[in-house]
Amino acid sequence: MGHEPEASAHDPLTALLDGVRLRLRDLNDGEPASYIPELGRVDPRLFGLSLCTLDGQVYGSGDRAVRFTAQSVSKPFVFALALADHGLENVLARVGAEPSGEAFNSIRLEPGTGRPPNPMVNAGAIVTSSLVAGDTQKARFDRILDGLSAFAGRPLTVDEAVYASECATGDRNRALAYLMHNAGSLTGDVEAELAVYFRQCSVLVTCDDLAVMHATLAGGGINPVTGERVVASRHAQHVLAVMATCGMYDASGQWMLRVGMPAKSGVSGGIGVALPSQFGIGVFSPPLEEKGNSVRGIAACHLISDQFGLHLMRATAPERRPLPPRSLHPAPLRSLRHRTRAQRAALDARAERIRVHVLQGDLDFATAEQTLRAALELPDAVGWFVLDLTRVGRIEPVAADLLRGLAAELRTRDLRMVLADPDERQAMTRTADEFPDLGRALEACEDELLTGIGLDPDIPVPLADCDLFGEADPGLRAALAEAFDTLDLAAGESVAPPQTVPLDRIVLWYVESGRLAVCADAADTVTTRRTWSAGPGAALTPADFPPRRTRKVVAERDTRCRTLTAAGFRRLREREPDAVAFLERAPLEGAETVDRGDVT
Amino acid sequence: MGHEPEASAHDPLTALLDGVRLRLRDLNDGEPASYIPELGRVDPRLFGLSLCTLDGQVYGSGDRAVRFTAQSVSKPFVFALALADHGLENVLARVGAEPSGEAFNSIRLEPGTGRPPNPMVNAGAIVTSSLVAGDTQKARFDRILDGLSAFAGRPLTVDEAVYASECATGDRNRALAYLMHNAGSLTGDVEAELAVYFRQCSVLVTCDDLAVMHATLAGGGINPVTGERVVASRHAQHVLAVMATCGMYDASGQWMLRVGMPAKSGVSGGIGVALPSQFGIGVFSPPLEEKGNSVRGIAACHLISDQFGLHLMRATAPERRPLPPRSLHPAPLRSLRHRTRAQRAALDARAERIRVHVLQGDLDFATAEQTLRAALELPDAVGWFVLDLTRVGRIEPVAADLLRGLAAELRTRDLRMVLADPDERQAMTRTADEFPDLGRALEACEDELLTGIGLDPDIPVPLADCDLFGEADPGLRAALAEAFDTLDLAAGESVAPPQTVPLDRIVLWYVESGRLAVCADAADTVTTRRTWSAGPGAALTPADFPPRRTRKVVAERDTRCRTLTAAGFRRLREREPDAVAFLERAPLEGAETVDRGDVT
Known part of the structure; x- marks a missing residue:
């Protein structure tokens, strides 16, 4: 038996999987399948659990790397390939999508059409594997093996001994196939179709593989490890829907009731689970209950669903709902x-x-x-x-x-x-x-x-006409304006922000025309952020340029600024004492700023 | 036939429901149920569609207020009441949770136990209605009627004519009940149990009622209109899970495949749909397809699911997934x-x-x-x-x-x-x-x-020791410090922010001990936001108090500030010209500020 390296327990998700596995390790009910010797010989203590996220991280616990034959766990993926090759309606013409209420090897076919009830029971899977494209038996199986490998993200192989045993002992499946051939729902050579079906059941997978394969379904058909689109998003959706109602044979209703995630089990002890948009899970533990599902596998899925509130039918508690607008x-x-x-x-x-x-x-x-x-x-x-x-x-x-x-x-x-x-x-x-x-x-x-309302904010406002000078007469306004320097910026041009210290720099910026914006470049990966902008008539003080936040001042259009330095201000006060009175009463209240934090 | 008021078309959600209804109004397949005359006499053109949100808004289109008998649409709610009265395990001991693969009136019972397959078919519903608490037939039905009314958010009534007809013509249900009584799965007086069942089928509801009832399930058992908790959240979840696999009888698999939301239909032409955490839908249109489901109802649900991507098995497109951390x-x-x-x-x-x-x-x-x-x-x-x-x-x-x-x-x-x-x-x-x-x-x-690392930021830094004065000697430092005023604030005390104009105010704040914070009060409903804080050794200029953003300056602890006015600065320059040099080289770079916008 495998053992996870000690290090893996150091991450909370692995710890969670470890916890589930350890809690169920001593659950010794059930027996491994024994209808062929290869399955009966398995170590019943084997127990693996893996989870694959939609960005391709695979977590696992226990015997996650032990290989076992996929058996019925392959059915959803072969159904997906049939959908990809023929589309939903054509596939449904040949196999139903209704839970049968009967066991995996049910012999019940739809009266009239002879269709098997759904692709998750043996009869249905024999039909879907016969629908996968390919001119020959070999070509069809190659497509199935390539397809399953694409879902798993690595080349899978066949256990030839299991395949030989399945072929030798598959009486009931053979009977099903002949019944369907008789009813017209299975066409082609029965033995050849069965060979493809038995081979697909004998493909070797691990828990990790199952997790990735189901994550591919959960993610809408894109393998999260390889990035390859394996099937169309709508087909992945169809497969999950059929798994939801039929995946666990005649325990499907109980499964939806208690676990609430689409799943598929196989007689070798594997269970795959997919939670749409979230993850895929693979579990492996050979002992089965009477319906042919892994005992520890079922228990593990129950625990995961319960403990972490993952049931698809769970309503979000009102206190956890998003805030209203x-x-x-x-x-x-x-x-x-x-x-x-x-x-x-x-x-x-x-x-x-x-x-x-x-x-x-x-x-x-x-x-x-x-x-x-x-x-x-x-x-x-x-x-x-x-x-x-x-x-x-x-x-x-x-x-x-x-x-x-x-x-x-x-x-x-x-x-x-x-x-x-x-x-x-x-x-x-x-x-x-x-x-x-x-x-x-x-x-x-x-x-x-x-x-x-007639206040177009883009119309230029010459300095001499601005708010700043209050009720000053035109003569005084002209004198005041003359104390300012002129700074012309072309659209797109940027200048360094004015600093507040030393205290002898520009104390006032006035925009006559155009538009200035102050930008803060944040991290390299983030686009430049505009802190504020100013158009004609705006008067800015150093307080409008917070030093750490302001990286540059950009002219968004051709812009004319008028600037007053502290020295200029002092000279003005000496020459025109009245002007200072105006300036000191000036409504330099700064910008109306949007502060995102105000609305948290 | 009812007609919605013109005004309702002015909201996009009503417009959406109107669109669905108008698109399907001329779909004239199917026939109303006719096994009793009351159902056969209905106007087949009736067509209503309602949606109830989880905060209790009800939208509707067409014949949303026409009353019809609930029939099988009552089954999930009676199942919910049985769960509330007995718990899941006790109810499951009497009725299964597996899709039967058979029609609504299937006579198949579980071999051995005689349990009906699930609570959504007639046999199962007869059992669940017998499980609702009550000492007498009347008490049990009163609890059912009160319970259905609580789900609907208004007092419901019974159509006595339909009830009488159901009683008179219910041969097959009577046969089912006697078979179950024989098998031991139905206890008590068969005719009394049947009477309760037939009465529950005869409760009158509207499309709006169905929408509210299903919104109650979708919201975890709380009626969104009345705010009343009708059943526990886990029981609402159980009901939705059984609806998902069994709600549409032997079309349940197709329903999950194509619509992907838990639903229940009735022979009077009603369909109820619940999407967990999102909404409830009610549809009413009497003509039925061969499996007993409303033709227009099915089509409406298909349209809504398809057009708006509401299928539970749909994977969120990668480009719509949340941004990674x-x-x-x-x-x-x-x-x-x-x-x-x-x-x-x-x-x-x-x-x-x-x-x-x-x-x-x-x-x-x-x-x-x-x-x-x-x-x-x-x-x-x-x-x-x-x-x-x-x-x-x-x-x-x-x-x-x-x-x-x-x-x-x-x-x-x-x-x-x-x-x-x-x-x-x-x-x-x-x-x-x-x-x-x-x-x-x-x-x-x-x-x-x-x-x-030995730089405890709360240790007081007297002004004379601060960074501000660079390499000044102790004598000069003392002289510089003397030009500052002292401002002591008690913990919790607040002062108005210093203004940048007139230009003759405080030009420098220095914190010797304690802690100052600048706060911006946003909307009344939003908690005060702290813009920044300053502890011992911090030197603040007016630029640190952006005028519109700063509402008050609060001492978070007992705090001693030292302040320098512009006049004090000028006097200092006159008396100690070297001091000005120091100040003008001072590292007043302002605060390191967190700007939330930088990380958008």
Whole structure:
């Protein structure tokens, strides 16, 4: 018997598998199959357990590398190959998809058609293996072996001794095949079909192989270890569905009740389990209960499902459900854009016109429905609905559909839906405007709002006309403006951020035209982040350039800035004492900033 | 026939249901059940479709309010009541949980026990309705009617005419009951048991009722409209599991293959569907196919499952899977704490010791496994593993288990796991330290790191000893320190933030002892957010108090600050010109700030 290296117990997932195995190691019920000597000779103490994740990590415990014949565990994969070769409808014309309520070797065929009930019992599997493409018996088996190997991610081989015994003792399967041939549901040469079927049962696998094979089904047909697409996603789905209702023979209902994950067992003691989008499991322990399923294998799957809440029919506890969408009204967020006093006043007076919803967690049907309900209940005053998807994980197709429908409906109500979504995962660009972050999304809404009321924020504001100088007369304004230097930047040009120390640097930046943005480059792997932007009329102090955060200042358009140094400010105070009074009363309140943390 | 109000089409989910219904309205196959005249007289054009969310929103289309008798759609709910009264094992001793492979009125009982195959066929439902608690026939039926009403969220009634007809024509059910009584699987008075069963079949429901009833199962037994817990979560799970394999009689396998959601149909034309944690659906259209299921009902469920990717066996497309955990090394994040030059240098030199992982989306098995793998592969140099859960949605139990295991394993490696989790949802406080945000989590790690190398960041640093004055001699230091004012704050005391304008305010804050924190109050509903903190030795300029973001400055401990005004600075320059030189070279680089946006 194999023993896992000591080191493996140092990771919690291996420890979990070890725990399950050790807890069940002394469960000595059942007997190994003995209808052929090769199976009866197996060490009944063998017990392995493996798990493969959808990014191809394989964890295991115990006799995970011991080889055994796949037997019926091969059936789902051969069914998958038949689906790949013929499509669902053609395969279903030859084999049903209903649980039979009978044992694995049931002889019951559908009245009229002679179809076997499903591909998970022997009769059905004889038909599906006959459907795999190939002109000759050898070609067909080669395709099956190649296919099983592709599912496992390594070249598999056949146990020729088991194959010979299966051929020699397979009376009941032979009878089934002849009955189906008689009923017309199995065509071709019966003995040749049976040879292919017996060989497929005799393919050698390990627990690790079963885990990878089932992870391939769980992941929609892509082998997570090799990256190879083995079957189409829809075919993987079909196979899991049939495993869910028929995989455990006449214990399938109990299995769904107690374990709740699609599975398939074989008489050599293997069980494979697939949890869609999560993992594949392989278990191996030869002693079987009366229905032909591994005793320890069943118990291990029960334990794993129970202890870790993996049952497909389990409802998420309400306290674990995702947070509902959160509206940030009545404390409206503002964009990253510096605004003039007039713009800010206009936005303040219309705070109810832009509404932000922040979503977090995966976006499924339930979350999408809550979002659309919130949007449809918005007061008429709201003109822009900003949906922040920057904290969302995966987005289910139904959620994307509902949000697309929402955008269309809102358009008919003159309400514009705008998305903040760094990944642009939605393919919703056709129906809603997308921006890479919430700040830019808000900025676009505010700009539209301001333009709509005659305050186009992109119209240049010469320094002499700006807010900054309060009620100063034109003569004084001209004198004040003259104390400023001029800095012209071409679109795309960037400059280093002004520093706050030494204390003798620029103390005021004024933007006359164009647009400046301050960017923080984060990790190399992360795109540049825009901290804020400033357009015509914005006056910036060193406080607007936090030193560690500001990596560069970029002109997003051709931009003219006017700058005042501390020295210039002192000279101005000496020459025009009144000017200082103006400046010291100036509304340099800094930017309205979006602080993501505010909405956690 | 009913017609939905025009207004309802204005929401995308109703539009979706309308679309499904309109697309199938002209599907005229099948005939209504006619074994009793009441069912045969129904208008075959009736067609209703409703959906209930897990927060109790009911959407509907068409004849959603038309009443019809529940018939077999009542079976899952009566099974649920039997489970509530006796528990799973006792119920399973009397009725199986295996798909029978036969029709709804199958007469097949389990050899030996005489158990009916499952509670979704007539024989099984006669047994489960006999198991509902109650001393008399009336008491038992009252409990059933109350129970069905609790599932529906409104008082249901019985159609007495249908009941009378069912009683009069129920030969086959009567035969089933007597067979089971003979086999010992049905005890009590056969006619009384049958009366309860026929009455339960005659309870009147609408599409909306079916949607709410199935949403109650999907939500783990809590009625989403009334908030009442009707059955335990585990019993709701059991019912859904049996519906998944047996709910559609001998079309259950095909149903799982093509629709992939647990469902139950009745001969009056109703179908109920439950998608765990998502919603309940009710469909009503009387014409049936040969197996006794509503033709339009089946087609509607197919459409909904296909179009919106709701099949339980569907694998999430790789491009829609959640993002893997992201390590922010080698661009380490820093806490919100202002650090002295020596502290910053020490942290810079040990940047690899603190590792941050940011998770986003729901935390399921797969994401947790990726996280633990990343943690276990960390280099030995790492001493702190900070897991940022602030962007995570729901957390599956298995994920919480794995993270608890990870924290324990990391402890044995002298690696400390620290969580940033505003909701403290994990109950992981026993195994890992939790902080409400990433900034505070990082600060705690940095403080431990610094203390461990003899740089305890809480030891007071008198102004005269600080970094700020570079290589100034003690006499000059004393003179410089004298230009500062002293501000003592008691723990918990807060002051308004210093403003950057007028330009004549405090230009430098120095913390000698204690701890200051700057907080931004966001929306009323959101807890105060700490923007940064500063301890002994920190020198702060106005740039550290961004005006819009800083709401108040709080002393978290008894704190002594020293402050320098612009006027004080000018006076100092006049009296001690050398001091200005020092100050102008001072390393006032501002705080190392955590900017959440950097990691999007």
